[in-house]
Amino acid sequence: MSKIVLLGSGELGKEFVIAAQRIGQTVIAVDSYENAPAMQVAHGFEVINMMDGAALDAVIAKHQPDFIVPEIEAIRTERFYEYEKQGIVVVPSAKAANFTMNRKAIRDLAAQELGLKTANYRYATSAETLQEAVAIVGMPCVVKPLMSSSGKGQSTIKTTEDIAKAWDYAVAGSRGDVVELIVEAFVKFNSEITLLTVTQNNQPTLFCAPIGHRQERGDYQESWQPARVSDKDLFEAQDMAEKVTEALGGAGLFGVEFFLADDGVYFSELSPRPHDTGMVTLANTQNFNEFELHLRAILSLPIAEITLEKAGASAVIAATADSTAPTYSGIEKIAALPKTDFRIFGKPTSRPYRRMGVALVTESLETPIESVIEKAKAAAKLVTVHP
Ligand SMILES: Nc1ncnc2c1ncn2[C@@H]1O[C@H](COP(=O)(O)OP(=O)(O)OP(=O)(O)O)[C@@H](O)[C@H]1O
Numbered sequence: 565m566s567k568i569v570l571l572g573s574g575e576l577g578k579e580f581v582i583a584a585q586r587i588g589q590t591v592i593a594v595d596s597y598e599n600a601p602a603m604q605v606a607h608g609f610e611v612i613n614m615m616d617g618a619a620l621d622a623v624i625a626k627h628q629p630d631f632i633v634p635e636i637e638a639i640r641t642e643r644f645y646e647y648e649k650q651g652i653v654v655v656p657s658a659k660a661a662n663f664t665m666n667r668k669a670i671r672d673l674a675a676q677e678l679g680l681k682t683a684n685y686r687y688a689t690s691a692e693t694l695q696e697a698v699a700i701v702g703m704p705c706v707v708k709p710l711m712s713s714s715g716k717g718q719s720t721i722k723t724t725e726d727i728a729k730a731w732d733y734a735v736a737g738s739r740g741d742v743v744e745l746i747v748e749a750f751v752k753f754n755s756e757i758t759l760l761t762v763t764q765n766n767q768p769t770l771f772c773a774p775i776g777h778r779q780e781r782g783d784y785q786e787s788w789q790p791a792r793v794s795d796k797d798l799f800e801a802q803d804m805a806e807k808v809t810e811a812l813g814g815a816g817l818f819g820v821e822f823f824l825a826d827d828g829v830y831f832s833e834l835s836p837r838p839h840d841t842g843m844v845t846l847a848n849t850q851n852f853n854e855f856e857l858h859l860r861a862i863l864s865l866p867i868a869e870i871t872l873e874k875a876g877a878s879a880v881i882a883a884t885a886d887s888t889a890p891t892y893s894g895i896e897k898i899a900a901l902p903k904t905d906f907r908i909f910g911k912p913t914s915r916p917y918r919r920m921g922v923a924l925v926t927e928s929l930e931t932p933i934e935s936v937i938e939k940a941k942a943a944a945k946l947v948t949v950h951p
Pocket residue numbers: 683706708712713714715716718748749750751752753756779782783784821832833
């Protein structure tokens with residue numbers, strides 16, 4: 565049996581720990597605050613600032629894990645190369661975690677080294693160079709800090725008046741030591757998808773059925789599986805996912821994000837770990853959910869096949885206010901619905917828009933996916949988070 569140090573202990577980590585517990589693995593959950601969701605179900609926990617390399621070293625030295633499983637991006641991932649040298653498996657690989665914590669590394673790898681189709685882009689390190697970059701990629705364009713997630717610091721520039729604002733907003737939303745931005749041409753996509761891609765040790769790469777999602781303020785609101793994608797687009801997305809995951813190396817589940825537009829499929833970004841939109845698989849849409857797949861790939865347990873069993877949708881249950889003791893109402897209402905399930909993550913505090921739970925709905929594969937999404941949205945609305 566293996567010992568796993570989980571870096572990041574949110575709701576995705578919690579489901580991963582539950583999957584690991586079910587087959588007898590030992591997990592130490594780490595985050596910056598106590599009583600984080602994954603800590604509630606792990607064997608042990610550590611509270612550190614994961615951007616602090618020395619603190620990270622100390623936790624790894626103390627627990628001597630077989631595997632380090634990152635759940636978030638904001639980690640001193642440069643240290644991962646050293647842990648790999650010590651013989652610890654960083655999941656999926658030190659390179660994958662390190663390259664994806666900074667949009668520049670992964671974008672240059674995808675667009676330049678691998679030749680994947682992406683939105684035209686430039687980088688900027690000042691308000692002036694941002695102006696030059698915007699002139700090159702054109703308007704409208706999307707500005708993002710190189711190091712940020714959940715849409716933090718992200719804005720769309722439509723006119724030259726927006727440029728100064730976009731700079732200030734991105735600087736304020738930036739994490740890490742350096743302030744640098746990426747400016748991307750706005751892709752007028754018809755839909756966006758996450759392709760959960762599983763790389764295995766000495767076994768072929770597998771794909772889950774595509775997951776559609778809708779974003780608001782940088783966070784997903786609903787996700788559904790299967791997304792309606794043409795065979796041609798799906799094949800292209802799979803081809804790109806296979807190339808980029810192979811270049812990053814290692815075994816595990818990746819969430820590869822694409823935009824589907826009239827002129828084809830654009831690679832956007834990826835998570836080298838379970839993806840929030842992949843929570844739809846908690847509705848048992850597949851034979852294994854994304855956390856079970858991640859775990860199996862990590863442990864080199866063969867995955868014979870991934871089968872889509874049902875159509876499903878997830879809809880986020882979000883808080884509306886700050887609280888250090890959030891409570892919930894409407895649970896009995898959502899529980900009463902057929903073909904519906906839910907998760908409450910048990911986060912100790914809330915703030916406006918914070919994701920606190922998720923509603924999960926399944927239907928037969930013949931059901932139009934739009935009606936499954938509507939059911940999930942209606943189900944999520946039944947639950948209220950109170951401060
Ligand atoms: N170039 C673009 N053109 C059009 N829309 C975009 C573009 N880039 C990002 N978006 C929109 O913003 C969303 C968030 O962007 P992105 O995934 O790059 O940011 P993020 O902060 O890493 O988000 P997360 O960590 O939640 O996945 C995308 O899912 C998409 O809806």
